[in-house]
Amino acid sequence: MSYTMRDMQEKTGLSAPTLRYYEKEGILPFVERNEHHHRLYNDQNIEWVKFILALRATGMPLVEITQYVESYKKGESTISERRKMMLQHKKKVEADMSQTYLHLERINYKLALYDTLEAGLNNKQIKI
Template identity: 95%
Template sequence: MSYTMRDIQEKTGLSAPTLRYYEKEGILPFVERNEHDHRLYNDQNIEWVKFILALRATGMPLVEIKQYVESYKKGESTISERRNIMLQHRKKVEADMSQTYLHLERINYKLALYDTLEAGLNNKQIKV
């Protein structure tokens, strides 16, 4: 199935300039064109965009995504290299998540203090 630029924008939430940029930079591979030179996207392109969005949302820089894509284009001989890229990124994401969890614990602690203070000011009994 083929999709237009507008279809991809609706499906991914990315703007046309961003999609064009990703393609130009080699981050979004395998985009085909029709006889009028309009981009034609397919399900594989949608999966790539979703993958790129996941990597970006978890902090991977575009230069590293491009490195991954270039490695992917070289074929099966780069599976180990691509796996290592993903392993390194996973370690970073896990560390970030751990740090975020610690921050959340501090926020929850502060909220518990406020709940206690409010209960005391309102002469309510705190129920555990």
């Protein structure tokens, strides 16, 4: 099945300029064109965009995503290289998540203090 640029925007939430940029930079590979040179996207392109968005949302720089895509294009001989890239990124994401969890604990502690203070000011009993 083929999708137009508008379809891609709706399916991915990305703007046309972003999709064009990703393609130009080699981040979104394998985009075909019709006889009028209009982009034709397919399900594989949608999966690539979802993967790119996951990597971006977890902090991977575009330059590293580009390196990954270039490695992917080289084929099966780069599987261990790509796996290593994903493993390194996974470790970074896990460390970030751990740090975020610690920050969340501090925020929750502060909220609990405020709940206690407000309850005291309002002469309410604190329910546990």
